[in-house]
Every structure is written in structure tokens, then in C-alpha cells.
Amino acid sequence: MRTTIVGLGLIGGSMAIDLRIKGIANHLIGVDDNNAHAQQAVDLGIVDEVCTLNEAVKNTDLIILAIPVSAMSKMIAQLLDKIESHITIIDTGSTKASICKTVQGHKNRQQFVAAHPIAGTENSGPSAAFSGLFRNKTMIICERQLSSSHALEVANTIFKALESKTIFMEPVDHDKHVAYVSHLSHVSSFLLGQTVMDIEKDEKNIFDLAGSGFASTVRLAKSSPDMWAPIFEQNTEYLSQALLEYIMHLQKFHYYLVKKDSKAIHRIMTEANEIRRVLSGIELKDEKNKVVETLIEE
Amino acid sequence: MRTTIVGLGLIGGSMAIDLRIKGIANHLIGVDDNNAHAQQAVDLGIVDEVCTLNEAVKNTDLIILAIPVSAMSKMIAQLLDKIESHITIIDTGSTKASICKTVQGHKNRQQFVAAHPIAGTENSGPSAAFSGLFRNKTMIICERQLSSSHALEVANTIFKALESKTIFMEPVDHDKHVAYVSHLSHVSSFLLGQTVMDIEKDEKNIFDLAGSGFASTVRLAKSSPDMWAPIFEQNTEYLSQALLEYIMHLQKFHYYLVKKDSKAIHRIMTEANEIRRVLSGIELKDEKNKVVETLIEE
Numbered sequence: 001m002r003t004t005i006v007g008l009g010l011i012g013g014s015m016a017i018d019l020r021i022k023g024i025a026n027h028l029i030g031v032d033d034n035n036a037h038a039q040q041a042v043d044l045g046i047v048d049e050v051c052t053l054n055e056a057v058k059n060t061d062l063i064i065l066a067i068p069v070s071a072m073s074k075m076i077a078q079l080l081d082k083i084e085s086h087i088t089i090i091d092t093g094s095t096k097a098s099i100c101k102t103v104q105g106h107k108n109r110q111q112f113v114a115a116h117p118i119a120g121t122e123n124s125g126p127s128a129a130f131s132g133l134f135r136n137k138t139m140i141i142c143e144r145q146l147s148s149s150h151a152l153e154v155a156n157t158i159f160k161a162l163e164s165k166t167i168f169m170e171p172v173d174h175d176k177h178v179a180y181v182s183h184l185s186h187v188s189s190f191l192l193g194q195t196v197m198d199i200e201k202d203e204k205n206i207f208d209l210a211g212s213g214f215a216s217t218v219r220l221a222k223s224s225p226d227m228w229a230p231i232f233e234q235n236t237e238y239l240s241q242a243l244l245e246y247i248m249h250l251q252k253f254h255y256y257l258v259k260k261d262s263k264a265i266h267r268i269m270t271e272a273n274e275i276r277r278v279l280s281g282i283e284l285k286d287e288k289n290k291v292v293e294t295l296i297e298e
Numbered sequence: 299m300r301t302t303i304v305g306l307g308l309i310g311g312s313m314a315i316d317l318r319i320k321g322i323a324n325h326l327i328g329v330d331d332n333n334a335h336a337q338q339a340v341d342l343g344i345v346d347e348v349c350t351l352n353e354a355v356k357n358t359d360l361i362i363l364a365i366p367v368s369a370m371s372k373m374i375a376q377l378l379d380k381i382e383s384h385i386t387i388i389d390t391g392s393t394k395a396s397i398c399k400t401v402q403g404h405k406n407r408q409q410f411v412a413a414h415p416i417a418g419t420e421n422s423g424p425s426a427a428f429s430g431l432f433r434n435k436t437m438i439i440c441e442r443q444l445s446s447s448h449a450l451e452v453a454n455t456i457f458k459a460l461e462s463k464t465i466f467m468e469p470v471d472h473d474k475h476v477a478y479v480s481h482l483s484h485v486s487s488f489l490l491g492q493t494v495m496d497i498e499k500d501e502k503n504i505f506d507l508a509g510s511g512f513a514s515t516v517r518l519a520k521s522s523p524d525m526w527a528p529i530f531e532q533n534t535e536y537l538s539q540a541l542l543e544y545i546m547h548l549q550k551f552h553y554y555l556v557k558k559d560s561k562a563i564h565r566i567m568t569e570a571n572e573i574r575r576v577l578s579g580i581e582l583k584d585e586k587n588k589v590v591e592t593l594i595e596e
Contacts, residue, residue, distance in 0.1 A: 118509045138506050167506055180497050181508040185490065185515040191547040192486050193573035194566060196478050199543065207579040208436050208465055210479040211416040215577055216514045217483040222574045225567035229560045236555055243552050245497065247545060249489045254541050257534055262527045268492060269523035275491035276520045279513055281505040 001154075004060040006031040006053060006075070008041040009227075010120060011092050012066030013129025015162065016046045021131060022161040029056045041126040053079075062088050062154055069093040070230035073102035080108040088154040090115050094178065095234040096142045096171040110148035113155040116140045116174065117164060118182070122222035134162035142171045179238035184246060186220045186228060187239070193221030299452075302358040304329040304351060304373070306339040307525075308418060309390050310364030311427025313460065314344045319429060320459040327354045339424040351377075360386050360452055367391040368528030371400035378406040386452040388413050392476065393532040394440045394469040408446035411453040414438045414472065415462060416480070420520035432460035440469045477536035482544060484518045484526060485537070491519030 003025035005012040012030075019025035030047030032038040038050040053075075057063065063079060065072060072093045079089055080103060090113045093099050100114050119137040121128065139159045144152065159166050169177070196218070200206045232239055256264040301323035303310040310328075317323035328345030330336040336348040351373075355361065361377060363370060370391045377387055378401060388411045391397050398412050417435040419426065437457045442450065457464050467475070494516070498504045530537055554562040 118507055120509065120511065122511075137509065140507075177498070177503050177507050180494050181504055181512050184493065185512045187548070187551060188486055188490050189515055190567050190570040191544060191551055192483065193570040195482065195540070195544045195547050197570075197572060197576070198547075199478050199540070200475070203576055203579075205475050206479055206576050209416055209438075209475050210576070211418065211435065213418065213420075213518050214479050214483045216517050217487055218573055218577070219514050220511050221567075221570045222577070223567070223571075225564045225571065228567060229564040232555060232563055233558065233560050236558065240552060240556055242493070242497070243548065243555070246489060246493045247548050247552070249493050249496075250485070250541065250545050250548070253485060253489055254538060254545070257530060257541070258538055260531065260534065262531050265530055266523045266527040269488050269519075269521070269526060272488040272491040272495075272519045273521075273523065274495060275516055278495070278501055278504050278508070279516070279520070281501075 001025055001062055001157075002027045002029070002060045004029040004031060004053075004056040004063045005047060005066065006056075006063060007066035008032045008037050008046060008050075008126045008129075009066060009124050010128040010133070011117065012064065013041060013044075013046050013126045014119075014131070014133035015064055015066065015092075015158075016041075017129055017131045018134065018162050019158065024157060024161045025062075029060060031056050037126050044126055044129075046126055046129060057083055057087070060087060062090070062158075064158075065089065065091040065093075068227055068230045069095050069099065069234050073099045076103050076112060077106060080106050080112060083108070083111065085111070086150075087111060088113065088151040090155055090158065092117055094182070094231045096140075096169075096174045098234045100143050100171040104143075104146070109146050111151055113147045113151050114142040114171070115155065115159075116142075116178070117162075118178075119164075122219055124224040124227065134159075134164045137164050139164040139166045140174055141166055141168050142174055144168050175235050176238045179235055179242045183231065183235055183239050184242040186223060187232075187243060188246065189218050189220035190223075193218045299323055299360055299455075300325045300327070300358045302327040302329060302351075302354040302361045303345060303364065304354075304361060305364035306330045306335050306344060306348075306424045306427075307364060307422050308426040308431070309415065310362065311339060311342075311344050311424045312417075312429070312431035313362055313364065313390075313456075314339075315427055315429045316432065316460050317456065322455060322459045323360075327358060329354050335424050342424055342427075344424055344427060355381055355385070358385060360388070360456075362456075363387065363389040363391075366525055366528045367393050367397065367532050371397045374401050374410060375404060378404050378409060381406070381409065383409070384448075385409060386411065386449045388453055388456065390415055392480070392529045394438075394467075394472045396532045398441050398469040402441075402444070407444050409449055411445045411449050412440040412469070413453065413457075414440075414476070415460075416476075417462075420517055422522040422525065432457075432462045435462050437462040437464045438472055439464055439466050440472055442466050473533050474536045477533055477540045481529065481533055481537050482540040484521060485530075485541060486544065487516050487518035488521075491516045 005016045008030050016028050028047040030041045030050040031053045041047050117139050119134050303314045306328050314326050326345040328339045328348040329351045339345050415437050417432050
């Protein structure tokens with residue numbers, strides 16, 4: 001399959017690597033408005049060639065979009081306006097309601113599959129891409145009923161090759177849930193990093209005193225602002241709810257702390273310990289769950 | 299050296315394992331008021347025998363305390379009242395001001411070394427103990443000037459064997475800095491876990507939608523409430539400051555979010571990205587820094 005990857009960063013690059021390894025993409029075209037990234041993707045062998053999007057669409061069967069969500073809706077609509085009917089577009093945006101709303105009603109909507117891989121690291125750019133990023137990870141498809149059988153078949157082939165597990169959600173449900181289990185973690189890490197750097201002006205103290213617990217909690221603070229600012233902007237409503245709820249819990253904890261109510265503090269932690277069971281599930285999923293569901297209802 | 303470990307959990311157990319491997323402890327006595335843990339420590343070969351603290355002190359050269367900080371001060375004072383003059387006591391408490399204050403002025407204060415290893419995991423109990431926990435980690439000593447040369451020599455031997463790097467701090471400075479780089483991370487994780495579980499009543503959604511980023515940020519929420527409630531209680535003042543500052547940063551972020559000020563959001567994240575440099579230092583320290591400083595001034 002002639003495959004075009006738009007956005008040659010961690011997500012796009014990692015998809016390209018595994019689609020080539022699995023023999024799904026026999027010719028890989030890269031598109032990136034960052035010339036240095038485009039060249040790096042060629043040098044690393046991630047894509048066979050780079051060109052403009054206009055050139056790419058003339059010679060492709062599949063377009064995968066892995067660009068910041070702020071640019072996604074417009075690009076999908078423009079592509080749907082002009083692409084041939086055999087071409088499928090799959091996006092990888094971390095928000096789905098706004099994107100799905102923009103293209104809803106487009107005469108070629110059925111050529112588009114709205115997808116979101118629950119996969120990533122705190123690193124970005126072509127050099128961060130690696131084989132196996134999507135293995136055993138969840139791939140969310142929204143508005144499946146609006147994609148054609150052909151487009152879903154293509155997506156199914158891709159996600160099977162990436163060894164992802166596919167689930168289906170409505171765009172609004174998607175955005176609400178990821179606000180809590182993904183976007184809030186990022187905000188929490190970014191601000192923890194800022195708080196600690198703010199007080200610990202002398203970096204040596206952070207370096208000497210911080211252990212692996214701090215490093216783990218603040219890891220996501222390394223993430224790309226170019227990628228995350230648009231995500232937060234598109235998911236303001238649900239992220240705001242999640243953030244207010246988090247702040248409310250922190251304030252309640254602070255109240256018990258200054259009140260020296262150790263029993264309440266202990267109870268809150270004991271309840272939070274329940275996350276161990278959920279995380280065991282996630283770890284188990286990462287290690288063992290290699291089931292890939294079909295995208296098309298039997 | 300005949301060594302007594304009081305508290306056979308992650309910290310005490312891991313010390314016992316490496317002190318035996320390195321040939322420092324030729325006889326290991328365990329003390330734990332949890333009988334199941336005591337038996338488990340014998341079964342796992344972590345200690346040679348278990349007995350009461352009163353029995354242990356008759357037959358030991360060194361007592362290492364790895365119990366919750368709520369019990370630490372009283373136990374150190376009681377031990378200093380009765381132990382022979384050749385015995386050294388080292389504690390491993392995560393707060394230092396309260397402990398140091400309690401024993402300050404005790405006629406045998408010089409037999410005690412106030413220490414805090416910046417090491418740990420989210421797991422607890424003897425089965426969580428492992429060799430290498432303290433390798434390349436920072437060991438903080440407080441009020442070095444109040445310990446005798448002999449006690450510091452013993453501590454130096456122990457920490458060298460554990461391959462830790464020792465630094466010195468005043469108790470109040472210690473408590474303030476760890477509030478920011480350790481205790482706040484724990485609070486942040488506990489409450490993130492609680493917030494997400496609160497909203498995602500349907501656990502399957504967390505399981506399917508949460509990625510490695512969430513798992514990393516919330517990892518510390520698995521930590522033991524029995525260990526952490528007393529730490530928070532003893533460090534209320536500085537933890538409260540850290541928490542208020544964190545909440546203030548979160549609220550400011552929330553304000554920019556609902557105001558749709560993406561530039562401000564982007565700027566905050568870019569500043570937080572600076573943590574990458576600090577974390578590289580921490581990772582470098584974990585991997586390469588094997589220097590062990592001497593505890594005694596030349």
C-alpha cells in the first residue's frame with residue numbers, strides 16, 4: 001500500500017517504521033513542514049521520500065495524519081475535498097469531538113477514520129520514533145458508522161499490523177474520558193515540575209534530593225508544548241472539569257493536613273491505593289493482551 | 299558486625315540484604331511488631347533470627363531503624379537511655395527536624411546518626427526488599443557534628459557498602475527540600491489516583507484508556523498509607539507550603555485554560571520542559587555516579 005505520513009514525529013514516525021516492517025506500506029511518502037524533521041526522517045530510513053502534501057496525494061492509497069490537533073480538522077476537510085475515492089485518511093489526534101464535528105456532513109466523510117492511539121512517550125520528533133510503540137496499546141475509533149467498509153478495512157489492516165487493540169467510542173465520551181486519564185496527568189506533571197523548579201532555584205538540590213518517585217511523577221513535564229497546547233485548547237471543557245475536581249481533592253487534603261487529621265489523610269491514601277488494581281490491569285495489558293479486534297461488525 | 303534491623307520492610311529489608319552480601323553484617327537480627335513480616339523476613343533469608351528489641355540490644359553492635367517516623371523519635375530516645383556505649387543507632391526516617399529535636403541534648407546523642415536515604419519504591423513489606431536499592435542514591439545525614447567519630451565511621455562503612463552518596467544538611471533545610479521534591483510528588487499522585495477513580499466509576503474505562511503516561515504519574519499512589527501519613531504529619535508546615543504553591547500553579551493554569559489563552563499555556567509548558575535537564579542529571583546520577591563521600595572531615 002502506498003502510504004503517506006503527514007507529521008514525521010513520534011507518532012507518525014513510529015507508525016511508518018512498523019508499517020514497513022510488517023510489509024503493509026511498500027512505499028512511504030513523508031510530509032512535514034519542518035524541513036529538518038523531514039530530512040531526518042529520510043536519513044533515518046523512516047520514509048522513502050519527502051514531498052509536499054499536494055504531490056503526495058497524487059500517488060498514495062492511504063494518508064495518516066500525525067500533526068498537532070489544531071491543524072487537523074482543516075487539513076482533513078481540505079483533503080476530503082480533493083482526494084480520489086480509493087484513498088483513506090486516518091488521523092491520530094488526541095481530541096476527537098472538534099475534528100469529527102468539522103468533517104461531519106462532508107460528502108466524502110466515509111473516506112475518513114477518526115482514530116486515537118493511546119500511546120506515546122514524553123519525547124518528540126523523528127528521532128523519538130521506534131518500532132513497537134503501539135503494540136498492545138488501545139486504539140480508539142470514533143464514529144465508526146460514518147466510515148466506509150473500505151476505509152475501516154484499511155484501518156483494521158493498519159492497526160492489526162501495529163498490534164493495537166481497537167475499541168469504539170463516541171467523540172464526546174472520548175474527550176471526557178481522556179481528559180481524566182491522559183490530559184489531567186500531563187497538566188499535573190507540568191505544574192509539579194514548575195512548582196518544584198520555582199522553589200528549588202538551586203538546581204543542585206533537586207538533583208541531589210529527588211529520587212525515582214519524583215522522576216516518574218514529573219516525567220510527562222518533558223512533553224512537547226507544541227503538541228499539548230492545542231490538545232488542551234480543544235478539550236477545555238472536560239479538562240477544566242477534571243482540573244477543578246483534582247484541585248478540589250488537593251484542597252481537601254490540604255485542609256486535613258493543616259487540621260492534623262491523620263486519620264482522614266490515611267483514609268484518602270488507602271482509597272487511592274485502589275489504583276494498584278487498575279494499574280495491574282494496565283501492566284497486564286501491556287505485557288499480555290495481544291488480541292486485535294476487527295473493526296467491522298460481523 | 300552484629301547488626302539489628304528494626305522494621306523489616308522495603309528499606310530495612312533491602313539494607314539487610316546488601317549488608318550481608320558485602321560482608322558487613324555477619325549476624326543479622328530482625329525486629330518487627332508485625333509477626334507475619336518477621337517470619338517472612340526469616341523465610342526469605344533477610345535476617346538470621348527475629349526477637350524482641352530488648353533481646354536484640356544485648357547482642358548487637360549496630361541498630362538500624364526503618365520504622366514509620368511516628369514511632370522513630372520515642373524509640374531512639376528509649377534506646378539511647380539503655381544501650382551500651384559501643385552501639386551505634388542509625389535511623390532512615392523521611393523527616394528529620396522532629397526526630398533530631400527530640401534527641402538533642404540526650405547524654406548519649408553522639409551514638410546516633412540521623413540519616414535519610416533518598417530511595418524507595420511504591421511497594422512495601424519484606425517481599426518488596428531487594429539488593430541494590432541504595433546504589434548511587436543520595437543518603438542525607440543531619441547534624442553530623444552531634445554524632446561521634448565512631449558512630450560516623452560505622453555509618454560511613456554502611457553507606458559505602460550500600461554504594462550510596464552521602465550529603466549533609468540541617469534538619470529544617472532537609473524537611474523543606476524533601477517536601478518539594480518527594481512529599482509533594484506523593485500527594486500529587488495520591489490525589490490524581492483518587493480524582494480519576496472518582497470520575498471513572500467504570501474501571502474498564504481507566505483500564506482501556508490509560509496509557510503509560512498515566513501509569514507513571516500515578517505510580518506513587520500505590521505507596522503505603524502507614525508509612526506516609528506520619529511523614530505528612532511530621533512535615534505539615536513545609537508540605538502545606540509546597541501544596542499551596544502547587545494548587546496556586548494549577549489554578550493559574552486553569553484560569554488560562556478557560557480564558558483560552560493558549561500562549562500562556564504554551565509558555566508554562568515550555569518553562570516546565572526545563573525539568574528535562576534536571577531529570578537527565580538524576581538519570582545520570584542513577585547510572586554513573588558511584589562516588590561515595592567520606593562522612594568524616596579530613
